[in-house]
Amino acid sequence: MNILQDLFYGFSVAFHPINALACFVGVFIGTLIGVLPGIGPVGAMSILLPVTFGLSPVAGIIMLAGIYYGASYGGSTTSILVNIPGEAASVVTCLDGNQMAKQGRAGPALGIAAFGSFIAGTLGLVGLMVMAKPLATFAVAFGPAEYFSLMCLGLSLITYLTQGSVVKGLAMAGLGLFLSLIGQDIVTGKARFTFGIYELQDGLGLVPLVMGLFGISEVLSNLIRPEERALLKTKIRHLLPNKEDWRQSALPIGRGSLLGFFLGILPGGGAIIASFVSYAVEKRFSRHPERFGKGAIEGVAGPESANNSATSGAFIPLFSLGIPSNVIMALLLGALMIHGVRPGPLLIMEHPEIFWGTVASMYVGNIMLLILNLPLIGLWVKILKIPYRVLFPLILLFCLIGSYSINYNVFDIFVMIFFGLVGLGFRYLDYEPAPLVLAFVLGPMLEQNLRQALILSDGSPAIFVTKPLSAACLAVSAFLLFSAVFRLIRKKNKS
Amino acid sequence: MKNVEGQTWIVLGIGICLYAYRMDLGTFQDPGVGFVAFVTGIFLAAVGILLIAFSGEPIKKSPGEIGCENPASGSLILTRTFKVSYTVALLVIYAFVLNHLGYVLTTFAIMFGLFFDLSKRRFAVPLWAAFLTTGITYLVFEVWLKSQLPRGIFPWW
Numbered sequence: 007m008n009i010l011q012d013l014f015y016g017f018s019v020a021f022h023p024i025n026a027l028a029c030f031v032g033v034f035i036g037t038l039i040g041v042l043p044g045i046g047p048v049g050a051m052s053i054l055l056p057v058t059f060g061l062s063p064v065a066g067i068i069m070l071a072g073i074y075y076g077a078s079y080g081g082s083t084t085s086i087l088v089n090i091p092g093e094a095a096s097v098v099t100c101l102d103g104n105q106m107a108k109q110g111r112a113g114p115a116l117g118i119a120a121f122g123s124f125i126a127g128t129l130g131l132v133g134l135m136v137m138a139k140p141l142a143t144f145a146v147a148f149g150p151a152e153y154f155s156l157m158c159l160g161l162s163l164i165t166y167l168t169q170g171s172v173v174k175g176l177a178m179a180g181l182g183l184f185l186s187l188i189g190q191d192i193v194t195g196k197a198r199f200t201f202g203i204y205e206l207q208d209g210l211g212l213v214p215l216v217m218g219l220f221g222i223s224e225v226l227s228n229l230i231r232p233e234e235r236a237l238l239k240t241k242i243r244h245l246l247p248n249k250e251d252w253r254q255s256a257l258p259i260g261r262g263s264l265l266g267f268f269l270g271i272l273p274g275g276g277a278i279i280a281s282f283v284s285y286a287v288e289k290r291f292s293r294h295p296e297r298f299g300k301g302a303i304e305g306v307a308g309p310e311s312a313n314n315s316a317t318s319g320a321f322i323p324l325f326s327l328g329i330p331s332n333v334i335m336a337l338l339l340g341a342l343m344i345h346g347v348r349p350g351p352l353l354i355m356e357h358p359e360i361f362w363g364t365v366a367s368m369y370v371g372n373i374m375l376l377i378l379n380l381p382l383i384g385l386w387v388k389i390l391k392i393p394y395r396v397l398f399p400l401i402l403l404f405c406l407i408g409s410y411s412i413n414y415n416v417f418d419i420f421v422m423i424f425f426g427l428v429g430l431g432f433r434y435l436d437y438e439p440a441p442l443v444l445a446f447v448l449g450p451m452l453e454q455n456l457r458q459a460l461i462l463s464d465g466s467p468a469i470f471v472t473k474p475l476s477a478a479c480l481a482v483s484a485f486l487l488f489s490a491v492f493r494l495i496r497k498k499n500k501s
Numbered sequence: 502m503k504n505v506e507g508q509t510w511i512v513l514g515i516g517i518c519l520y521a522y523r524m525d526l527g528t529f530q531d532p533g534v535g536f537v538a539f540v541t542g543i544f545l546a547a548v549g550i551l552l553i554a555f556s557g558e559p560i561k562k563s564p565g566e567i568g569c570e571n572p573a574s575g576s577l578i579l580t581r582t583f584k585v586s587y588t589v590a591l592l593v594i595y596a597f598v599l600n601h602l603g604y605v606l607t608t609f610a611i612m613f614g615l616f617f618d619l620s621k622r623r624f625a626v627p628l629w630a631a632f633l634t635t636g637i638t639y640l641v642f643e644v645w646l647k648s649q650l651p652r653g654i655f656p657w658w
Contacts, residue, residue: 198538
């Protein structure tokens with residue numbers, strides 16, 4: 007009953023005109039960047055972060071969250087029609103979605119992707135409502151040792167599940183941690199690693215760093231290696247899937263929703279892994295696995311449901327523990343802190359309007375997305391035709407304005423350009439920037455909790471292994487890292 | 502290549518350790534300013550050693566890279582490298598002159614440079630595109646969102 011009351015309260019917040027507008031703008035931009043190449047949800051969120059400064063914290067978070075789950079919807083359109091994923095979580099949709107489009111079934115493919123996303127997004131929200139509050143209540147009892155170990159586990163998982171080499175993922179996490187230390191010490195206020203540069207006293211800004219690593223480097227990379235975008239010349243009709251389509255898709259949508267939700271909760275999991283796992287599961291469960299890759303509707307329904315459900319699941323660690331599970335959540339955490347809201351287990355109690363307002367807005371946003379993605383599909387197809395030479399100057403301009411507007415300081419523009427070039431180098435050397443950003447955001451909290459735990463235990467590191475939860479987290483982290491190293495040793499010996 | 506990468510991480514790690522050591526490491530009972538930085542430096546150096554040790558580690562391609570592996574010829578690579586250098590140079594110039602020339606002039610000039618197609622050398626389209634983007638973003642950010650964009654030499658803007 008309490009949940010229902012809270013949800014009604016959330017709807018009263020979400021339907022406030024400014025919040026409803028923020029939700030619409032968020033899902034619209036999310037769909038747009040999901041469709042457009044050259045900028046992902048992280049880049050778009052960092053560009054729009056300064057825009058949220060003029061809004062209330064709840065409207066700002068609603069808009070940024072809208073971009074996140076909106077991009078999951080929009081990404082499927084390019085996967086199906088162009089065979090190029092609009093964002094990484096839609097890669098697997100290319101396999102069967104584009105085949106369906108080639109067979110003249112682009113309509114049902116787009117339809118089931120939108121309906122599957124809607125159903126999964128809604129089911130994921132139910133899970134978020136049910137799980138976040140009890141977990142937050144449980145987490146109130148956590149001390150610095152538990153928090154430190156949980157963050158170590160989060161970093162280990164995101165490094166372990168990184169797309170490229172695990173060792174390079176570790177290097178990125180270490181570099182992110184180092185970058186987070188630049189600026190004044192949290193306890194003594196003494197400057198660290200500033201090298202006499204006054205602007206570094208407050209540390210590096212999250213927004214210029216993320217814009218550089220994800221926005222600028224993406225643009226530069228596309229200028230070096232432009233993508234060929236051949237839009238399929240097919241008529242899009244019968245967007246509503248027929249009875250047979252529904253029969254084939256019902257179970258994959260259910261399984262994808264469940265899988266995606268739980269994989270979304272895991273640090274480092276998120277929408278990308280959820281979509282791949284869902285595809286593998288559907289292929290395994292199918293009586294005709296040979297149809298996969300040749301236009302099986304289950305291959306679209308499952309992964310698209312999983313990646314949307316994962317976006318809801320990813321909010322659980324952020325809202326209940328204050329620990330982001332992926333880069334996008336790290337950016338949302340940064341946004342909350344910029345707005346003066348301290349994320350953590352007390353957030354739901356101290357700021358119910360943010361938690362319940364965001365949850366309710368996601369229900370509303372899912373309906374908006376269904377309307378945006380089905381009747382307006384023609385508009386998105388037209389947008390797909392915009393050439394990149396027109397898009398990239400606009401993306402760069404938004405990055406420039408975005409990074410300048412944070413502190414009204416050109417130093418942030420230089421930081422952004424620097425990390426743009428660094429990010430370009432990382433792309434070519436196969437370094438994944440996600441662990442860097444997560445470590446950068448977690449760094450100050452990690453340091454604070456480590457130092458607090460050591461002071462509390464009178465300098466005994468045993469505090470991290472005598473507390474059961476902390477010990478379990480550290481054991482899992484150690485297991486993950488050692489197993490990765492052992493795998494490398496075995497491979498090295500074999501070769 | 503991996504050896505160079507590994508060595509870079511080792512040098513960076515050692516550099517961080519030395520800097521942290523000079524600041525104040527503190528003790529376990531009372532960790533100092535450089536405590537976490539020192540541990541981070543050791544961690545990075547260790548990762549560098551791992552990179553050198555496992556230089557044969559296979560690299561998985563990220564999903565975003567699927568379908569965009571176009572082999573390019575030498576002249577094409579040169580053209581694209583020039584395009585990237587040109588773009589970066591424009592961004593750096595933007596940062597240098599923004600406060601002096603102000604938002605309107607700087608953005609107009611830089612957007613013209615970005616929209617300008619070096620191979621076609623047409624002026625009208627990039628001029629209009631630069632004018633429109635500058636005008637619209639000025640209206641949105643300065644007038645509507647009340648961002649304080651720099652005015653530079655024309656304070657009435």
